[in-house]
Amino acid sequence: MDKKKDNVISLQTVIANVAMLDLVKQVRELREQQREMCEMAVKSMLRALDAKDHYTYGHSTRVAYYSVTLGKELGLNDEEMYELEMSALFHDIGKIGVPDAVLLKPARLTEDEFLKMKEHPSMTAEILQDFDCFTDIATYAKHHHERYDGRGYPDGLKGEEIPLFSRIILIADTFDAMTSTRPYRKGLPYEVAFSELEEFSGSQFDAELVKHFIKAMTREDSKGEDTFELTIIEGNFAKDAA
Template identity: 60%
Template sequence: MAKKKSNVVNLDERKEAKAKASSGNSMMVSIMNMTKRIEELKTEKQKICEMAARTILKALDAKDKYTYGHSMRVTYFSMVLGKELGLNDQEMYDLQLSALFHDIGKIGTPDAVLNKPTRLSDEEFKIMKKHPTESYEILKGFSVFEKVARFAKHHHERYDGRGYPDGLKGEQIPLYSRIILIADTFDAMTSTRVYRKGLPYQTAYDELNEFSGSQFDPELVVKFIRGMKKEQAKKEDKFYIPLMDEMYEKDAA
């Protein structure tokens, strides 16, 4: 009789263990499904935020077509450098967002300042210098753009600490901000405007080298020029921005 009781106990224990295992598997599946749903919701939220930011960017296009095209070219130049640095897909995505929306704060800059064809006065320059902080304020309103907002805020910091808005120096400046500064300056030099013709690429490379170590991160300047020369060798007159899913002209004329 004792033996039969033992068998019954063992059978009950096996049933209990099986039930626990089944419960554990069910819980694991439930957690996995919940994680998947959260990821799907996060992706959808990110898509909505991207759409909202693009809408603001389109509004900026209506206000100032140069700034819109400039943002596209800065994104392209930034991605060239990012590729040369060997950034992974997620890092390239963050860099693309940061470059694309770096000047979004100019939506609040007065037209008279934004579109002035001559040199800005000291007072006008003070107004213009507010746009990185304005970009930060707009972007930080989207929770998924927290990092992007910080990168946009610091894209006018100089390597020697004489930039704005916070006077950051060297590697205190976020990497993506240092990348965008080079791309931003390069486009400003090579873009043709109503009041002047853009510089040839080689002349712009020389300018970057001249201010390497003072305005720009010297290592990034070397890699940017190397990456751009590879792009030049392709002899293409358009570039593609994945986030916008559009092709753009390389020439700002």
């Protein structure tokens, strides 16, 4: 009699385990689908950015490449690398909301125009925050203009209050702004941009991250490649903005 009862219990346990495994599988599949939807959203938003301002689109791909180069040097895991690449690709998506007369102005911005431009990190966060899969990414993008000494924007965060990925993106972003050639000026050589990053280490940038960045980028540069690839969007992207 007891043996029969034991058999019933073990059969119930097996059924419960199978049901649980099925549930886990379904949750995993749902997450996978959600990630795919998010990636589709990324791609269409990036296409919109490309249509609005081709330079900023190219800049975003290069900032993603520089950011993941530093992330790899820091030994980030696959999940962290994915989030970092996504945050960097997206960091300037809020520029969609900046008027063309300001965004595309080929000359120095007036004080008012600069204030308008400074709204883009908060706009990025506003665009992204409604997506569940982008909540953290919205935060990292929002803080990519915070300075290590607390004199950045939008929230004046200081030191390690600034999320690590935002500190990484700031270095990648500034490096690209210095090294890319624009119609009105030639990009700086890597060595000159490295010394600028070093000069502002501890004030604008996280000094430790700058050291790792220079090491990783020097190694990357020695490969002599003209293009790079990303994991989230497909294609061979040009390192040279011109």
